[in-house]
Structure formats: C-alpha cells, structure tokens
C-alpha cells in the first residue's frame with residue numbers, strides 16, 4: 028500500500044466534494060497502517076462493528092469522530108460503541124430504533140434510505156433501506172423515544188458508474204426533509220454514503236462528476252445541512268498492488284494457466300462478488316515482448332479460485348516469476364481467509 032497514493036486520493040475526494048466531510052468506510056481496508064495514514068490526514072471514520080472502533084481507538088481515533096452506519100447491530104455492539112464515545116447510529120427499522128433508545132439513550136440517529144436504480148459493479152444495495160415514508164416514520168419516532176432525529180443516509184452501490192444516482196437519492200432526501208419540517212423536525216446532517224468508483228482496468232466517470240451531481244442535489248435541499256460521505260474504495264483501491272508468485276504454469280485443453288500463491292480466497296474475493304465484472308489490471312515482471320493469454324488462478328483446489336481469464340502475459344512466464352495485480356487496496360485483504368491452508372497476504376505500507 029502506498030501511503031502517498033492514499034493521501035492523494037483523499038485530497039482528490041475533498042477537491043471533488045468541497046462541501047462534504049469524508050468519513051472513510053473502515054471495512055474496506057482495516058490495516059492499521061492504512062488507517063493511521065488516513066487519521067493523520069484528518070479523515071474521520073465510518074464503522075460497521077465494535078472491533079473496527081477498537082482498532083481505530085488504538086490509533087487515537089476518538090469515538091465522537093466515528094459514525095456507525097451498519098443499520099442493524101447486535102444490541103451489545105450499540106452499547107459498547109456508545110461507551111466508546113460513538114453517538115451517531117444509522118437505523119432502518121423500528122426494532123433497531125428501540126434497541127438504540129435502550130442501549131444508547133439520547134443518541135443521534137440517521138435513517139437509511141433505499142436507493143432505486145442499480146448501476147454499480149459490486150452491488151451493496153438490496154439489503155438495507157426504507158422508503159421515504161419509512162424514513163419519516165423512523166425519525167418522528169426517534170424524537171418520541173428521546174433520541175435526536177439527526178440525519179439521513181443512503182448508499183448508491185459500490186463502484187457506481189452513475190453520478191446521476193446521487194441526484195436521484197438526494198431527491199428522496201429532499202422529500203423527507205420537507206415533510207419533516209411540518210412535523211417540527213429539522214435534521215442536521217445528510218450522508219451521501221459511499222460507492223464512488225476507483226480505476227481498475229477501464230476508465231470510470233471522474234470523481235468530479237459525482238461531486239457535481241451531489242452539489243446539484245444538495246443545493247435543492249429545503250434548508251442547509253452538514254453533508255457527510257463515506258468513501259471507501261475510491262480512497263484506498265488504487266494505492267494497493269498485490270505482488271504474488273507464479274507457483275506453476277500449465278497448458279490444458281482450456282488454454283494456458285498461470286497458478287499464483289494468491290487467489291479468490293486470500294484476496295481476490297470481489298471477482299466472485301462482481302460476477303467477474305471487476306477486472307483488475309494484471310501484469311508480470313518478466314516483461315517479454317512475446318505475449319500469450321493466460322487464465323490466472325489461485326493456489327487452492329477450488330474451481331472458483333480463478334480470478335482472471337485471457338490476460339496477456341509474457342509467453343515464457345514460469346515458476347518464480349512475479350505477477351502484479353493493481354488497484355488491489357480495497358476489499359481484498361479484508362476478505363482473505365486461510366482456506367485450504369494458504370496464507371493471507373502480508374500488508375506493507377510504504
């Protein structure tokens with residue numbers, strides 16, 4: 028992981044979203060070295076669990092600079108987060124609202140809205156979120172339960188390729204804010220969530236296009252609010268490169284195969300999650316002018332371990348060569364298991 032690249036990505040985000048305060052989505056890459064770079068650069072953090080709060084705490088991040096956007100938590104997670112100083116919690120059900128009122132009385136809640144259109148490479152929607160009426164219901168009830176109706180959030184889906192998705196979601200936010208005014212409730216915060224894309228093997232819409240879409244939607248809101256966002260992938264993906272070793276090359280009826288000590292189960296899981304749509308830039312260190320297409324696969328005996336097909340590599344690729352996988356800093360090491368007894372990758376921050 029290249030620290031300078033993480034800092035540059037955070038700067039790029041701030042330039043594209045000048046009115047927005049970034050809370051890095053911790054789950055994307057929880058390496059303490061990575062988190063430390065972000066903390067030093069003044070980022071705040073979005074978490075999904077108490078364990079993430081604990082790791083951040085060891086780096087000096089205070090609970091009040093953390094928001095808890097996982098909308099359903101085991102009740103002890105809310106209790107422990109609250110003890111650690113976290114006071115802002117996402118909700119998307121009446122049940123959760125009651126748990127927050129019991130375990131973190133008086134805290135601030137923000138409602139998670141569902142978003143409509145799907146134009147993201149790695150879908151993260153479909154599980155969470157209420158509609159406009161549901162959000163209004165939750166925020167009114169929050170007040171009745173002694174909580175602070177604080178804000179509203181959504182998530183357009185990870186690796187989104189559609190800036191207009193932000194404007195559409197902010198249209199729903201507008202409706203919620205306007206209707207709450209008649210209930211005597213003014214929210215303080217709107218949280219744009221994450222989903223902003225990183226560059227893999229093909230161009231993506233520039234961050235500035237997402238920033239403009241957000242600014243357009245924010246300008247329409249009925250009254251001024253603080254605006255947050257929870258970028259994950261676009262902050263850390265391009266800073267990471269996997270350096271893995273070719274353990275064998277095989278010629279089979281299906282083509283040429285390069286087997287590496289890295290695979291789907293110890294780093295390349297998002298290839299499966301995206302149904303192969305997420306294509307990492309892959310090269311090798313031999314650099315021969317003579318090229319040949321390889322299927323690139325991991326070390327396990329599992330047929331799902333193949334993470335790239337028909338990749339042009341050095342035709343004379345052989346055991347011991349290095350394969351370099353770019354844009355590997357997001358949702359890779361955090362998914363790595365020891366399936367089949369193979370090691371997790373070691374993270375080095377330079």
Ligand SMILES: *Cc1c(COP(=O)(O)O)cnc(C)c1O
Nearest residue numbers: 052096185221222257258259260
């Ligand atoms: C995972 C997640 C994010 C980060 O999404 P990216 O696509 O990595 O930007 C932000 N907010 C929430 C609530 C998430 O679950």
